[in-house]
Amino acid sequence: MSLTVVGSLAFDAVETPFGKRDRMLGGAATHFALAASFFDQVHVVGPVGDDFGDEEMAILSTRGTNTGDVERVEGGKTFFWAGRYSANLNERETLDTQLNVFETFQPKLSQESRDADVLFLANIVPDLQYDVLEQCTNPRFVAMDSMNLWIDIARESLEKVIARVDCLILNDEELEQLTDAPNVVSAAKQVLDMGPSIVVAKQGKYGAALFTREDHFWIPAFPLGTVVDPTGAGDTFAGGFVGYVACHGYEGINSDMLRRAMAYGTALASYNVEEFGTERVARLDASEISPRVAELRSITQFEDRPITLRG
Amino acid sequence: MSLTVVGSLAFDAVETPFGKRDRMLGGAATHFALAASFFDQVHVVGPVGDDFGDEEMAILSTRGTNTGDVERVEGGKTFFWAGRYSANLNERETLDTQLNVFETFQPKLSQESRDADVLFLANIVPDLQYDVLEQCTNPRFVAMDSMNLWIDIARESLEKVIARVDCLILNDEELEQLTDAPNVVSAAKQVLDMGPSIVVAKQGKYGAALFTREDHFWIPAFPLGTVVDPTGAGDTFAGGFVGYVACHGYEGINSDMLRRAMAYGTALASYNVEEFGTERVARLDASEISPRVAELRSITQFEDRPITLRG
Numbered sequence: 001m002s003l004t005v006v007g008s009l010a011f012d013a014v015e016t017p018f019g020k021r022d023r024m025l026g027g028a029a030t031h032f033a034l035a036a037s038f039f040d041q042v043h044v045v046g047p048v049g050d051d052f053g054d055e056e057m058a059i060l061s062t063r064g065t066n067t068g069d070v071e072r073v074e075g076g077k078t079f080f081w082a083g084r085y086s087a088n089l090n091e092r093e094t095l096d097t098q099l100n101v102f103e104t105f106q107p108k109l110s111q112e113s114r115d116a117d118v119l120f121l122a123n124i125v126p127d128l129q130y131d132v133l134e135q136c137t138n139p140r141f142v143a144m145d146s147m148n149l150w151i152d153i154a155r156e157s158l159e160k161v162i163a164r165v166d167c168l169i170l171n172d173e174e175l176e177q178l179t180d181a182p183n184v185v186s187a188a189k190q191v192l193d194m195g196p197s198i199v200v201a202k203q204g205k206y207g208a209a210l211f212t213r214e215d216h217f218w219i220p221a222f223p224l225g226t227v228v229d230p231t232g233a234g235d236t237f238a239g240g241f242v243g244y245v246a247c248h249g250y251e252g253i254n255s256d257m258l259r260r261a262m263a264y265g266t267a268l269a270s271y272n273v274e275e276f277g278t279e280r281v282a283r284l285d286a287s288e289i290s291p292r293v294a295e296l297r298s299i300t301q302f303e304d305r306p307i308t309l310r311g
Numbered sequence: 312m313s314l315t316v317v318g319s320l321a322f323d324a325v326e327t328p329f330g331k332r333d334r335m336l337g338g339a340a341t342h343f344a345l346a347a348s349f350f351d352q353v354h355v356v357g358p359v360g361d362d363f364g365d366e367e368m369a370i371l372s373t374r375g376t377n378t379g380d381v382e383r384v385e386g387g388k389t390f391f392w393a394g395r396y397s398a399n400l401n402e403r404e405t406l407d408t409q410l411n412v413f414e415t416f417q418p419k420l421s422q423e424s425r426d427a428d429v430l431f432l433a434n435i436v437p438d439l440q441y442d443v444l445e446q447c448t449n450p451r452f453v454a455m456d457s458m459n460l461w462i463d464i465a466r467e468s469l470e471k472v473i474a475r476v477d478c479l480i481l482n483d484e485e486l487e488q489l490t491d492a493p494n495v496v497s498a499a500k501q502v503l504d505m506g507p508s509i510v511v512a513k514q515g516k517y518g519a520a521l522f523t524r525e526d527h528f529w530i531p532a533f534p535l536g537t538v539v540d541p542t543g544a545g546d547t548f549a550g551g552f553v554g555y556v557a558c559h560g561y562e563g564i565n566s567d568m569l570r571r572a573m574a575y576g577t578a579l580a581s582y583n584v585e586e587f588g589t590e591r592v593a594r595l596d597a598s599e600i601s602p603r604v605a606e607l608r609s610i611t612q613f614e615d616r617p618i619t620l621r622g
Contacts, residue, residue, distance in 0.1 A: 039620065217613070218534070219613075225494070256613070290617075294615060297613060297615055300612070304571065304601070304605055309601075
């Protein structure tokens with residue numbers, strides 16, 4: 001089995017209350033691949049410039065991730081994003097966005113990437129997401145991310161993509177914006193009528209929720225005393241979630257498996273935010289993941305017990 | 312066993328995207344008592360004006376709640392609050408606050424209220440909370456709420472009260488403000504050093520978290536497709552939580568029991584927000600509560616399963 005991700009490879013400049021980085025490896029496809037590669041062979045598709053060096057490529061290739069479809073644009077510069085987080089990390093301000101090589105990006109997937117069993121369309125222009133869907137032969141499971149910008153300026157294209165995927169992974173507020181629903185429960189219900197059979201609502205520091213037509217499931221973020229940099233947490237979560245689904249191809253997609261996928265995504269994301277950018281996950285050992293899944297289980301379980309209430 | 316709550320009885324004017332009420336029964340002690348009375352005999356202590364009628368008193372007395380310590384101030388008017396919620400109910404704007412009889416309120420507890428096994432200090436001036444503590448003989452369990460205003464203008468008095476209670480129930484952002492911590496996990500840890508052995512962080516529509524020195528526990532809000540009015544949700548949660556603790560006196564306070572208390576508080580709060588003010592909980596039947604507790608359990612549980620990760 002294998003998993004293809006199409007999305008951004010980037011350099012980020014980030015400032016948080018815990019410090020700053022002027023130029024660190026980032027991008028949705030990068031964070032996704034680092035997490036998903038714990039579960040499956042990953043193929044990364046995305047453009048970089050001349051400034052994307054061997055060091056960055058080495059991190060991207062962690063655990064055998066295939067970078068053959070990373071397109072190096074001669075004379076181009078890698079996508080760049082700069083942002084600053086508020087004191088409690090709840091809000092972030094974008095200081096600079098330079099699309100660079102992304103401006104003219106047209107995904108060209110190798111046969112290997114097209115044949116992948118599972119596909120993740122990270123947050124890029126919806127028309128490009130659609131184009132990738134058209135190139136792929138017959139993926140068993142397709143998940144996608146998006147953002148408020150595309151809901152604002154490319155809603156029609158976005159809805160065309162959403163109609164064709166199995167799973168939409170989006171921030172809760174974006175789900176509400178997409179559906180004009182007043183809360184995430186009714187928003188998710190509406191998205192399930194748009195095509196996907198699975199909706200994952202990312203709730204930032206509060207965790208994530210999973211919705212299917214038969215089930216829903218809520219998991220908190222892994223509790224940390226110190227969060228250094230939330231950049232890439234959502235993509236790392238997606239990498240853990242989709243990666244877990246990808247490596248369970250033969251057992252089929254069911255509620256129990258999806259719930260565990262939510263837990264693995266949550267565990268991975270918690271490591272991502274412990275340090276800047278990819279710093280922590282790049283050196284994460286596989287043995288560190290399941291203890292956090294077990295901890296997530298222990299902090300959410302309770303046993304009910306019959307009780308006589310006053311009438 | 313019995314449970315005393317000291318706090319506001321109020322009339323609220325509320326506007327939400329689902330409608331408005333110009334004058335409805337409200338107040339922390341009211342919402343708390345309606346929920347807690349499912350679990351234990353409640354004594355309410357708080358002031359009202361001449362405008363607080365038989366109808367309001369009847370709702371307050373639901374399930375035998377003792378209103379003997381509701382102090383009627385001759386010629387006075389009941390506390391009044393007016394507010395408007397944003398489209399997604401995330402934010403609320405206070406349009407008017409009239410302290411009225413609350414301005415000169417000095418809690419005077421009857422012997423019965425003083426002797427209560429469990430005490431809840433709803434959100435009032437910290438010095439009055441302290442005064443109530445002094446009046447009580449020897450409660451087995453004391454919980455309290457507060458708000459950002461008192462952290463701003465009466466921090467010293469507030470910390471004096473916090474040092475003497477078993478359990479602080481506060482919004483997550485207020486916990487962060489109180490401790491100057493960047494997140495709720497480190498904030499709760501700091502509060503556990505200030506005296507309380509239990510900290511409950513209310514996270515609004517995202518649920519609540521429980522912290523003790525040995526344990527922590529996270530529970531989502533009960534998922535609802537329609538939330539009509541969040542007013543009083545926190546106090547209803549507190550009523551369910553503290554009420555559950557109160558009726559389990561003999562089994563002692565332990566993690567399993569506290570986790571169930573969180574679930575009952577969450578279930579009660581979910582009914583509160585389904586309609587305006589006390590409208591839904593006032594006619595809630597005891598038999599409706601445990602199904603929501605069971606549902607909360609089912610939407611948060613997952614089984615881990617060994618998996619071989621790629622190294």
